[in-house]
Amino acid sequence: DGFSAPRLFAQGVSYTYDDVIVLPGYIDFPADAVDLSTRLSRRLPLSIPCVASPMDTVSEASMSIAMAALGGAAIVHCNDAPARQAAVIRAAKSRRIPFVTDPAFFSPSDVVPDFGQDAYALVTESGNSKSKVIGVVAKSDWESLQDKSATVSDYMRPAPELVPASYDFEKVASFLVGGGLEYAPLVAEDGEVVDLVTKEDVERIRAFPKLGMPSLDSDGRFIVGAAIGTRETDKERLEHLVKAGANVVVVDSSQGNSSYQIDMIKYAKSMYPKLDVIGGNVVTIAQAQNLIKAGADGLRVGMGSGSICTTQEVCAVGRGQATAVYKVASFAKDHDVPVIADGGISNSGHIVKALVLGASTVMMGSFLAGSSEAPGVYEYLNGHRVKKYRGMGSLEAMTKGSDARYLGDKLKLKVAQGVVGSVADKGSVLKFIPYTMQAVKQGFQDLGASSLQSARDLLHSEILRFEVRTGAAQVEGGVHGLVSYEKKFF
Numbered sequence: 029d030g031f032s033a034p035r036l037f038a039q040g041v042s043y044t045y046d047d048v049i050v051l052p053g054y055i056d057f058p059a060d061a062v063d064l065s066t067r068l069s070r071r072l073p074l075s076i077p078c079v080a081s082p083m084d085t086v087s088e089a090s091m092s093i094a095m096a097a098l099g100g101a102a103i104v105h106c107n108d109a110p111a112r113q114a115a116v117i118r119a120a121k122s123r124r125i126p127f128v129t130d131p132a133f134f135s136p137s138d139v140v141p142d143f144g145q146d147a148y149a150l151v152t153e154s155g156n157s158k159s160k161v162i163g164v165v166a167k168s169d170w171e172s173l174q175d176k177s178a179t180v181s182d183y184m185r186p187a188p189e190l191v192p193a194s195y196d197f198e199k200v201a202s203f204l205v206g207g208g209l210e211y212a213p214l215v216a217e218d219g220e221v222v223d224l225v226t227k228e229d230v231e232r233i234r235a236f237p238k239l240g241m242p243s244l245d246s247d248g249r250f251i252v253g254a255a256i257g258t259r260e261t262d263k264e265r266l267e268h269l270v271k272a273g274a275n276v277v278v279v280d281s282s283q284g285n286s287s288y289q290i291d292m293i294k295y296a297k298s299m300y301p302k303l304d305v306i307g308g309n310v311v312t313i314a315q316a317q318n319l320i321k322a323g324a325d326g327l328r329v330g331m332g333s334g335s336i337c338t339t340q341e342v343c344a345v346g347r348g349q350a351t352a353v354y355k356v357a358s359f360a361k362d363h364d365v366p367v368i369a370d371g372g373i374s375n376s377g378h379i380v381k382a383l384v385l386g387a388s389t390v391m392m393g394s395f396l397a398g399s400s401e402a403p404g405v406y407e408y409l410n411g412h413r414v415k416k417y418r419g420m421g422s423l424e425a426m427t428k429g430s431d432a433r434y435l436g437d438k439l440k441l442k443v444a445q446g447v448v449g450s451v452a453d454k455g456s457v458l459k460f461i462p463y464t465m466q467a468v469k470q471g472f473q474d475l476g477a478s479s480l481q482s483a484r485d486l487l488h489s490e491i492l493r494f495e496v497r498t499g500a501a502q503v504e505g506g507v508h509g510l511v512s513y514e515k516k517f518f
């Protein structure tokens with residue numbers, strides 16, 4: 029019944045996730061027994077198969093921390109000066125709690141504090157994170173002040189108890205709750221204040237589904253990845269990133285099968301033998317072969333499948349994502365190189381399909397860009413709360429520097445391969461990723477696969493069967509025929 033994967037994908041047709049459907053298998057285990065643990069690259073294990081894209085509207089410190097806390101990972105984008113990218117990695121690696129609060133700092137002589145969204149700010153001797161904490165100012169205290177010309181020292185609260193930044197979330201929570209405290213600054217070993225955690229933060233995080241095994245390096249710090257380009261200057265960038273503690277680097281090109289990328293992979297592998305280097309992007313076996321030969325420890329698969337991509341329209345090059353993932357993953361498995369299915373993920377069903385076609389992880393941009401952990405602020409658009417999300421090949425992003433990914437070198441005329449848009453507010457990834465993973469487990473259960481490996485065994489033994497959906501079948505597979513409905517996922 030149905031088609032085996034080799035037969036389905038041998039017909040010269042480029043399929044994407046929505047084109048194909050997987051036929052159900054036999055269930056003899058509960059959904060909660062499904063193990064989604066995997067590898068990002070040859071030597072980097074993850075407990076969930078989720079990776080945040082190296083894009084400047086997706087992955088900076090807050091996303092990196094949250095994704096690692098969930099058991100996945102984020103790849104910090106390189107559309108920034110090397111020192112700033114390294115600072116983002118350092119910030120992510122200095123935390124043990126799953127969120128960043130980014131408190132404001134004032135000196136005692138400041139007059140009008142800008143609290144931003146926060147209820148509290150810290151007062152330090154010099155008004156920055158590197159000097160001694162001497163008090164806290166509360167927005168409510170400021171609001172009830174009669175004399176708005178008062179200096180911070182006139183109404184600040186006494187110096188709070190400090191918490192070592194090496195405490196994980198549970199330890200910080202019990203310190204705060206056990207001590208009946210409203211807030212506690214987290215202080216690193218060198219005395220720098222890295223965060224201010226409040227009782228509300230603890231209550232918010234505790235209301236989310238319980239986190240699984242976080243992605244930690246051998247020092248117990250969150251695993252964080254970083255993107256680099258293929259220019260000569262990226263060698264210096266790489267040095268900054270390795271010093272900052274990046275656990276893996278992704279060579280970020282839209283067409284990875286180039287002499288520039290091959291040279292960069294070889295350089296990175298020879299300079300930093302312990303560092304895993306992920307190559308890409310590729311969509312064919314020939315491309316994958318070259319990068320694996322160069323020493324790639326992982327491959328990023330996808331060309332033109334991203335929600336903000338216009339590469340296929342502009343350059344006529346690419347491949348349907350289901351076909352690309354299946355072809356590359358089938359080849360890469362024989363070399364023990366994990367594959368990242370990059371782009372085109374807009375629901376949990378797409379994740380199930382990517383994984384059963386052989387991907388070890390999925391990389392997501394738009395799926396994560398509306399979260400509170402993505403960079404940028406929420407805005408209102410036609411009554412919807414949205415965040416900006418832009419392609420790294422959009423003119424706007426390239427103007428900031430990401431042209432290396434799309435143009436390879438300094439071309440005089442810039443032609444965009446991506447767009448600028450916005451995505452809906454989705455709340456915290458700490459909440460919606462656990463629900464998404466639960467949905468993926470249910471998909472695996474329906475297929476009769478209790479782990480990624482068992483799905484792969486079913487795929488390659490041709491027990492797993494597929495069919496192509498017609499346009500009408502795709503319509504039928506979505507919600508249809510209702511006058512109105514509300515799409516609630518959890």
Ligand code: XMP
Nearest residue numbers: 081334335337371372393394419420421446
């Ligand atoms: P999703 O679908 O998750 O895709 O939003 C994210 C992936 O899209 C790629 N990307 C681009 N591709 N032009 C492109 O052709 C662009 O401007 C662009 N920006 C990002 C990238 O692989 C990312 O992970």
